[in-house]
Amino acid sequence: MASPTLFYHLLHPQTATLLLKAPSCGRFNKIASITELPWLTQLEASNADVAIIEVSQLGQADYDCLTDNALMSDIEFIFLSEGKPNPHLDKLMSKGAGYHFRQPYNMELIDDTLNDFAQDLLLESTKRQQVLSSELDQYGLLVGSSRAMHKLYRTVRKVAVTESNVLIVGESGAGKELVANTIHLASNRANEPFIAINCGALSPELVDSELFGHVKGAFTGAHRDHRGVFDQAEGGTLFLDEITEMPIDHQVKLLRVLENSEYRPIGSTSLKKANVRIVAATNRDPASAIEQGLFREDLYFRLAHFPIRVPPLRDRGDDISGLAKHFLAYRNVAEKLTKTFTPEAISFIQQQRWTGNVRELKHAIERAYILADDTIDQSHFNTFETESKPENTTDKIQVPSGMRLDEIEKVAIFQALDKAGGNKNETAEQLGISVKTLYNKLSKYEDNSSTD
Secondary structure, three states, X not given: OOOHHHHHHHOOOOOOEEEEEOHHHOOOEEXXXXXXXXXXXHHHHOOXXXXXXXXXHOOXXXXXXXXXXXXXXXXXXXXXXXXXXXXXXXXXXXXXXXXXXXXXXXXXXXXXXXXXXXXXXXHHHHHHHHHHOOOOOEEOOEEOOOHHXXXXXXXXXXXXXXXXXXXXXXXXXXXXXXXXXXXXXXXXXXXXXXXXXXXXXXXXHHHHHHHHOXXXXXXXXXXXXXXXXXXXXXXXXXXXXXXXXXXHHHHHHHHHHHHHOEEOOEXXXXXXXXXXXXXXXXXXXXXXXXXXXXXXXXXXXXXXOEEEEOOOHXXXXXXXHHHHHHHHHHHHHHHOOOOEEOHHHHHHHHHOOOOOXXXXXXXXXXXXXXXXXXXXXXXXXXXXXXXXXXXXXOOOOOOOOOOOHHHHHHHHHHHHHHHOOOOHHHHHHHHOOOHHXXXXXXXXXXXXXXXX
């Protein structure tokens, strides 16, 4: 319907009804011409977006069938007539049937009407895609459609079926634990436990106990036996996150287990055999960590049978806006709502560097979701930014009235984490809490999110 001339030819008097479909919710294509009865049955089966009907060939029965038909709410109607009084059409129009144009037809007005229909259909289609569905590809627990992510999928699939230890390297928030969990799920150990422990959150006094366990009475406060993570992960996968944050003198103890697959719980007189696959992760460059004396080189070679690098979000192209829509869609389903992004919000999201990667993006979407009513715009991503003030004044954060205390705490933690670029030690220091407390709270938020 791009030109009035073409439109006029389509309205040849010999054609009673024209059905149109909006390809990709853009302009319309003619998909059928109905000249034979029962035309209403054909219209119901057409899946058309717009019906242009020349009324000269319609009888009273046709009007009666249309009057209370569900098609009136499913299809946009344009009726064309010679202008003669028609009480049946008047009755139909009184029920909000659509547009009625009389001869001589103003083709520009008709074309404008079709443009309005196309814009409305485009908006509805975009809304459905953004709030109720995700367009991203997925492998295991990993989500993304970029070439970088598909390369990662292929790598994970190949190494998962082996027994090799894996060292995952990537920035904070890039999804290293999801990679580890996906390796486990795609492995022959999938039916056995997947146990994750953050080496940076371990108390130096309790590292041995957390790793290898202890027996009752082994030390003050050991009131009962405790199974270490090697025992808990027996037969399955043990994920050692932030391995370079483990105290260097404890790394040698881990190395011994990897070398001979044996360990001894604290206070026990017997050795245990470890049947676990080790997947470790770090947000540091391993070579730099070794040079700085933070990571034993011999432990690195034991862990890095197969190194994997996780791409940062900024290198994943349209996955950025795709993940934003993905998180919004799942939140909408959980909350039974239909919140949407404005085009400006999507553009803003796509242009950010997201130094905290997927975690930062997800937290930003959750904050914006809490703040927005029906539509999330760019301002919802700036609400919690503190403004520059003189040194003798205190920075204030504007908190929406009615927000629950636990939600305020959650937003404050995510904000501090984002500003620290995902560095949990710095975040904990800013918030005045221990790193272990921070991990516990983040773990609780992740658990709540996964069950929504």
